[in-house]
Amino acid sequence: MPFLASPLRFLIHYVATRPFGFALLTVLVVCASASAVGVQYAMKLLVDAMTGAAHDLGAVRLALFAFVGLVAVESGLLRAGAMQLCRMTVSTGVRIRLDMFGHLSGHQLSFFQNERAGSLGHRVSALTGSFSALIHRILMEITPPLIAFAGALLIFLTIDLRMAIVLALIFLIASGVLVTLGLRGDVYHKAFARKASNSSGELVDLITNIRAVKAFAARERETDRLRGFFEEDAAAQRRGWFFVERIRCLHDVALVILVGGILLWAVGYWSTGAITAGDVVVISAMTFRMLNGSRDLAMALIDTSQQFSYLRETLEIIGAPQTLTDAPDAQPLRPSNGSIRLENVSFGYDPHRPVLHDLSIExxxxxxxxxxxxxxxxxxTILQLVQRLYDVQAGRILIDGQAIDAVTQDxxxxxxxxxxxxxxxxxxxxxxxxxxxxxxxxxxxxxxxxxxxxxxxxxxxxxxxxxxxxxxxxxxxxxxxxxxxxxxxxxxxxxxxxxxxxxxxxxxxxxxxxxxxxxxxxxxxxxxxxxxxxxxxxxxxxxxxxxxxxxxxxxxxxMRLLREGGAFRRLWAMQAEGLDRPLAEAAEPAPARPPATTVSLPIALPRPMGVRPSVRATRWSGFARRRE
Structure with missing residues (x-):
């Protein structure tokens, strides 16, 4: 999955899976934002019609109709956009989770042994949340302020060029400063993401092992341990939250000063007859909207940066390249009689510490x-290699004459x-x-x-x-x-x-x-x-x-290995001794006997496959029996 290499490619990939749906969503959001700008201009026309010397009721009715109609259109488009956003992000979220499970399940077992199951589950769910959050930020929180800025600039150009330039500079400077300050808080949000993932993984780990917790009366101490993780999580969240609130306070102070200054400027123009009362209304409304929009835009850009950062961190884990994959030309295995062959197989979980050495088995x-x-x-390890849960480092394994790395894993x-x-x-x-x-x-x-x-x-x-x-x-x-x-x-x-x-x-x-x-x-x-x-x-x-x-x-x-008295015989004798020792210790002390000489071979092997009473009897009478 090459699109897991970066957050941007991840986002583009899943938007491209439903191009028409996301295109419709974009059109709805842009039209709703443009309608919002139109509402402000319709308000100017209504005020001008009501305060004009002609007292033209037709103009008043037309402006009123335009104002109400644009409010209705904006509301309708916003609701339609919200529903389309829901449809797109929820359905895409299902696909993301299925794709991520498919990718995760393709990893070899060592990947899961090195990662907490709870943490992986949390990150897969968080990927869906990050995708939805990014789409929402871009379309619902970044696009509207930009449309509002462009519309306001056009309106101000029809009123006064100098005012339009000043307002544009204020908007750009305010947004830039807020974004710069906000990005400094990225370290807080990264820390919170790590702490949240760790605490979630710890909680799932405890629930999974609840039997051990109860068996060792560990509820209280594990609760204390878990409290430590949750408190670290909460402290990281507070630091990030307070940082953002300080930025918002700074913006609010600047907003009061700038809106007040623009309004005084507009009233001064009105007092000289340079602009109409409607112009003053639209200047005040658009100034307030633009400066609030600059804050929303800056916060959205900061949140987007944080989401991208968190997404990048998650993709580094979830999107790690698979080391066990089907060959490009892999064909399904054609099973026949079920023969197995290992040819000169060497393998180690750590390549520098081999577990199997040049192993050949037919x-x-x-x-x-x-x-x-x-x-x-x-x-x-041999059984795991036959299933191809790991790839061998040397040699090959064949089933029914077919190399297992040349057939599909399924x-x-x-x-x-x-x-x-x-x-x-x-x-x-x-x-x-x-x-x-x-x-x-x-x-x-x-x-x-x-x-x-x-x-x-x-x-x-x-x-x-x-x-x-x-x-x-x-x-x-x-x-x-x-x-x-x-x-x-x-x-x-x-x-x-x-x-x-x-x-x-x-x-x-x-x-x-x-x-x-x-x-x-x-x-x-x-x-x-x-x-x-x-x-x-x-x-x-x-x-x-x-x-x-x-x-x-x-x-x-x-039978032959037992007669030969090699490694298998030694293993058998050790197991027999392990079974006999408890019986010997429980028995009454016996008179001293001369040292044992030889171990007799059993006349009959124990009944197959673990019927333990007869196994013990045979071992006792055969391997454990010593001659004086």
Whole structure:
């Protein structure tokens, strides 16, 4: 979006989206302002007709009709202009917010990790407000004073050239001085914009994490902390406001002096018969209107400058160039059997600190591959790269033989189903949350997906069934229920490739068993890449990859890796020891025994996919058993 590079280009772009509507708005405002000038001149004609020696009632009626008619025309045009302004800015505001969401959603994840969600939301809404404010300032507060100045100058030229020149100089000098003074206050308004954004972000952050606030009895201290942000916000707002009020006071003093001087000059001309009483009336009215207009113009110019400044600051964040985009010639992915290949892939969130080193992995279609290893080894990073949530720094990734950076991101994401450790749900109904995986799915298809994921039963027990609202981030559901909703989404999506990112690691034993039943059904006849913390959940897989420091250190069937006694065996032994220690500590002290010698291999592996009681039994009888 090149128009996000500057506030002026931003403004021009969105005005150009509705050229005829904004052109009509401009015509209405100009005509209304010209009518206002005509009202003043009609007043002069009416006074002259009433005070003239001829006492021409026809002239009086004509001037009166012109005066009333122009007042009515001005009012009608102003109302029509206001309604057109409303239509244009509101409809354009919808487009701006949609465009900004589209641009924001195209950023890679690191952008959102570095910015507060509340602050981003506030800035997107503020962009709409800035656009509306700028259009209002330019058309409703800058254009009318300029039209009034031009009209008054023409009227004064018909009365006295010297007076017209003096009044023009006064208008220009007053406006220039006010604008110069006002721009000095720009620093106050920038500070207020920053403080307002920070306080808004803090408030949203607290509301989002309200459970933590309550859990740690932190309401009072967080209120005190929030008070600090709000007080800084208010202090910045006061400084800017008072600065503007001081400028207005200065203008009001100058207005009294200048209007008084012009009126004395006009009365002096009238006393000599050089001008008529109507001229004095129009001079006084136009002088007052022009000098008030100079203040309004100056304030509008100051506000416009501030809006441009705030808009520039916001666009620097919202309009930051996207670093993850589709190639110009990108084509939709043509999914077939679901094979995955990583070729010499290197990647780091910080390019100077790589997470993956020259990684090559081949996953044939239909194979189930578990990825295990210590924390920070790069396991979840592999899944993120397969989804192209980040671009690799070296190498390439192919799905069904097609490089993922050569296909559109949307088509790639449609071809891959993901069940993360924490399923993210919207504050919507269960039906809508499952349908999120495929917008055109029928209710019957959603229910079949829920049945396959073993969540239909608990959904039907809820007060409103599938129409029950899950709460923000799914807080009305348990962890296991949220996971099963995530599995139902994956069923509904029906992709050939399934990515599981520690999908059961945060669950209790009962929930894990229920979720695992859904996962077993989901993985059937699909290509699966599963990051696992609990090794028992991938022990039935076709193949295990052990990742350490961004490299594959072991690759093969789980039974073979256990027999070989390498990295996978060590990880298994560590988990078994972690499970056995609490049991050993709880047991009665046993008589001293000679030192242990060897660890026997298990005769049978634990039942697949995390049935924890049998897992513990097997570990206890196999890996934890020591021979005397």
């Amino acid at each position: 996953v044939p279609a239909g194979q189930k591959v578990g990825i295990v290893g210590p924390s920070g080894a790069g396991k979840s 088509s790639l994401h449609e071809a891959v189903a993901v069940v993360p450790q924490e399923v993210l749900l919207f504050h919507r109904s269960i039906m809508e949350n499952i349908r999120f995986a495929r917008a055109d799915a029928t209710d019957a298809e959603i229910r079949r997906a829920a049945e396959a994921a073993h969540c239909d039963a608990f959904i039907r027990e809820m007060p409103h069934g599938y129409d029950s609202i899950v709460g923000e981030r799914g807080t009305n559901l348990s962890g296991g229920q949220r996971q099963r909703i995530g599995i139902a989404r994956a069923f509904l999506k029906d992709s050939r490739i399934v990515l599981l990112d520690e999908a059961t690691s945060a669950l209790d034993t009962g929930s894990e068993i229920e979720v695992q039943q859904g996962l077993d059904a989901l993985m059937a006849n699909r290509t699966v890449l599963a990051v696992a913390h609990r090794l028992s959940t991938v022990v039935s897989f076709d193949r295990i990859l052990v990742i350490e420091e961004g490299r594959v250190v072991e690759d093969g069937p789980p």
